Amino acid sequence: MLTNAFLGRGLILLSIALAAAGAIVGYWGGRRRTEAAHQWTKSLAYSFGFSLVLANVVMIKALLEHDFSVKYVAQVGSLATPVHITIVSLWSSLEGSILFWGAVLGLFTIAFVWRVADKHRDMAPYTIATILTIGVFFGFLLAGPANPFLDTPLPVPKDGPGPNPLLQNHILMIVHPPMLYLGYVGMTIPFAMGVAALLRGRLGAGWMRPIRTWMLIPWGFLTAGIVLGGWWAYEVLGWGGYWAWDPVENASFLPWLTASAFLHAAMLQERRGILKGWTLMLLLTTFCLTILGTFMTRSGVFNSVHSFTQSPIGPAFLVFLGIAMVVSIVLVALRMHLLTPEGEVRSPVSREAAFVMNNMLFVFFTLLVLVGTVFPLLAEAVRDVKISVGEPYFNRLGVPIAISIVFMMGIGPALPWGRASKEELSRLLGPPIIAGLLVTGFAAALGVRQFLPAVTMFVSGFAAAVSLRDMVEPVAVRFRRGGVSWLGALADAYQRGRRRYGGQIVHLGVAMMAVGIALSSSYKIVTEGVIDKGQSLSVGEYTLRFEGVREETLPHRRATIAQMTVMDQSGAVLGNLEPRMNHYRGQMNPIGTPAVRSTLFEDLYLSVMTVDPGGAYVGMRAFVNPMIYWIWIAAGIMVLGCLIAGWPARAESRAPATAPGEGVPA
Amino acid sequence: MSDAYDDLAPVPPPKLSGKALGIGLAVVLPLLALLAFGFGRDPHVMDKPLVGKEAPSFSLPRLADGQQVQLADLTGKPMVLNFWATWCVPCAQEHPNLVEAARRWGNDVQFVGIVYQDKNEAVEAWLDRHGGRAYPTLIDVNAKAAIAYGVYGVPETYFVGADGVIVDKHVGPIPWPVLQDQVAKLRGES
Numbered sequence: 001m002l003t004n005a006f007l008g009r010g011l012i013l014l015s016i017a018l019a020a021a022g023a024i025v026g027y028w029g030g031r032r033r034t035e036a037a038h039q040w041t042k043s044l045a046y047s048f049g050f051s052l053v054l055a056n057v058v059m060i061k062a063l064l065e066h067d068f069s070v071k072y073v074a075q076v077g078s079l080a081t082p083v084h085i086t087i088v089s090l091w092s093s094l095e096g097s098i099l100f101w102g103a104v105l106g107l108f109t110i111a112f113v114w115r116v117a118d119k120h121r122d123m124a125p126y127t128i129a130t131i132l133t134i135g136v137f138f139g140f141l142l143a144g145p146a147n148p149f150l151d152t153p154l155p156v157p158k159d160g161p162g163p164n165p166l167l168q169n170h171i172l173m174i175v176h177p178p179m180l181y182l183g184y185v186g187m188t189i190p191f192a193m194g195v196a197a198l199l200r201g202r203l204g205a206g207w208m209r210p211i212r213t214w215m216l217i218p219w220g221f222l223t224a225g226i227v228l229g230g231w232w233a234y235e236v237l238g239w240g241g242y243w244a245w246d247p248v249e250n251a252s253f254l255p256w257l258t259a260s261a262f263l264h265a266a267m268l269q270e271r272r273g274i275l276k277g278w279t280l281m282l283l284l285t286t287f288c289l290t291i292l293g294t295f296m297t298r299s300g301v302f303n304s305v306h307s308f309t310q311s312p313i314g315p316a317f318l319v320f321l322g323i324a325m326v327v328s329i330v331l332v333a334l335r336m337h338l339l340t341p342e343g344e345v346r347s348p349v350s351r352e353a354a355f356v357m358n359n360m361l362f363v364f365f366t367l368l369v370l371v372g373t374v375f376p377l378l379a380e381a382v383r384d385v386k387i388s389v390g391e392p393y394f395n396r397l398g399v400p401i402a403i404s405i406v407f408m409m410g411i412g413p414a415l416p417w418g419r420a421s422k423e424e425l426s427r428l429l430g431p432p433i434i435a436g437l438l439v440t441g442f443a444a445a446l447g448v449r450q451f452l453p454a455v456t457m458f459v460s461g462f463a464a465a466v467s468l469r470d471m472v473e474p475v476a477v478r479f480r481r482g483g484v485s486w487l488g489a490l491a492d493a494y495q496r497g498r499r500r501y502g503g504q505i506v507h508l509g510v511a512m513m514a515v516g517i518a519l520s521s522s523y524k525i526v527t528e529g530v531i532d533k534g535q536s537l538s539v540g541e542y543t544l545r546f547e548g549v550r551e552e553t554l555p556h557r558r559a560t561i562a563q564m565t566v567m568d569q570s571g572a573v574l575g576n577l578e579p580r581m582n583h584y585r586g587q588m589n590p591i592g593t594p595a596v597r598s599t600l601f602e603d604l605y606l607s608v609m610t611v612d613p614g615g616a617y618v619g620m621r622a623f624v625n626p627m628i629y630w631i632w633i634a635a636g637i638m639v640l641g642c643l644i645a646g647w648p649a650r651a652e653s654r655a656p657a658t659a660p661g662e663g664v665p666a
Numbered sequence: 667m668s669d670a671y672d673d674l675a676p677v678p679p680p681k682l683s684g685k686a687l688g689i690g691l692a693v694v695l696p697l698l699a700l701l702a703f704g705f706g707r708d709p710h711v712m713d714k715p716l717v718g719k720e721a722p723s724f725s726l727p728r729l730a731d732g733q734q735v736q737l738a739d740l741t742g743k744p745m746v747l748n749f750w751a752t753w754c755v756p757c758a759q760e761h762p763n764l765v766e767a768a769r770r771w772g773n774d775v776q777f778v779g780i781v782y783q784d785k786n787e788a789v790e791a792w793l794d795r796h797g798g799r800a801y802p803t804l805i806d807v808n809a810k811a812a813i814a815y816g817v818y819g820v821p822e823t824y825f826v827g828a829d830g831v832i833v834d835k836h837v838g839p840i841p842w843p844v845l846q847d848q849v850a851k852l853r854g855e856s
Binding site for chain 1 (some may be wrong): 694699784842
């Protein structure tokens, strides 16, 4: 009988067969380079991708039909769950999340084959073969330890418990995981491209350019995924913050750091032919870190709010991680003799030197976070003590590095390639430094006088000024030459330097985010107290009056809602906020949902600690968090910049990004 | 350089760089070994080796006046020892529970806060904000007490009988019903 479970299992097995066949043909074809092998590899890759996507379609169908004979549906489905949450429960638990991983890998495979395979026939078979090898691994997970399509033991239940309540609480939970998956899984493609370059023994700039593009895509998704995760935590978890250096947050941040380093190092290799081995190592490391991150969340080895319970796939992931790392190292070691630099950094006062510095900082940051994350494990292994590494470690060491990175983000684009003379230096750095000081002064006038926030204001203002100049200057040069309108000059400059515009927009976003993070963490106000009905609590310049509670009952949850009136100092009513306590069906502990009143410059954030069901009193924590919204907007700007830089190019705009003045025809 | 399909330049022969291989493996193998060690250990299960044993003694400065306070100064009554920090989010969540418990049962049970990895000024500011001077706060200099008690992370709460023996321990923010139960047990004993 063609049940959902049977169909799903069949598609998974098919995908394994297709991936294995494609990998063999691809490696063989990469060596022989015959047209037949190329076409076969492509077809097998397409089929592999479609079979995994189809398997996901089958699972969604099973979820929507509440087909509890499928074990995964019996685990996470519930008749009371609304339809959109039912679809989302595809990735709400371990097996489903691996299945969804497969779908994303399938989609990336299809996209890569479609866009790149015929343009780079030299490299495509090896790349596809590597992707499909990774596909075989995930196929085995889905067929074995993380099989979502197992039959439910009889008798088949009539209803299920529904997904994890935290996933049902907020719209952001629908967007955050797929973004993160697109980021994580997407890193497979540039990794495979790097492996292909090593297998093929050709590491020229011609292949580096598409690798960079294919790294930019998952980098953008990862950026969005990390920030959406923080935003979700902020809107849902009720502790008033968005980042806690939790192992799983770190797990997503680690590959982000090395990917960011790679994107810069690759430019250096493209322009100057240096740091070839380093760039490749970053590329390979980034992928290994995504696997390490997945291992962290899925193995149960790390203690984290995100951890799935101890699962059988941990050992499989560890073996896979080991293979990926060792293969990477062996490949690099075998090709080391081809990785000699073609150029050199001639002066410490140059863009290439700044890039090298920026890369050092990124990698140093990576090591710091990695050590802090695995340290508890190390302490237990060596001294048999259980310890945890708290936020102070990460903040004390990480904040100075982050500030330095923002500073270098201004230095790098300000300096020319090659060498800068003294006069050039003051012309290039002077105005942005003044801009940075102005921003710092302005912020100080508004009350930002602590040391680290003030330094952050300076480096952000400095870096933003450099980015703005870098975008405006080419337009001004074209306009002054005459014959074009401002708009025409802008269009022309944009066409010729789209990658640069994208990059600088990302930088503006980073500068803005640095401001938001520094101010929101340094200048928040927190108050808590028990408020009786009709009484008030003051926080910052707000007064909160507790009006009573109301109950809301939905099929899958019941909520006790505290009704708060928000007033300013003069007593004028600004609005109402309704933080709540949710009680989910089949769950013991209630889960609070905070209520947030956001403005561009500050958030009022209310979180219920305890509430009297009769509405006589409420225990409330109230935060005034400045500049939080800037962080979310900044992330949007970063993603926009990434889109601009990575959007498929039309032929005429494929010229390299030009530095101020240098790429303009006379 | 062209990436044309008809580029039939042969794949260059590999040449192993022992140095690169050595360095790479030296970095990666210990990490893998460490992760492998992580299996068989569930980080969510905390052992409670001290339960049933005598509470380790300590001598720590009091936040209020810097006076050294010994464990022995506090015994005689059952005790609730709460390890916490200002940078710890769940600590703020559980704090109202502890304050309320100290208000209700402070006469029978000695509540003590021990601050872990923190700065005195931050602690003062935190206590001002959270209205929590209901019981004494000690500063755990160099995390000596935390190590003696085997604190894994903050918050952790120890329940010590009047005889100085650790009765139980709670890891993570302590919910009101649990705290109520534990304190009831302590009071029942004494």
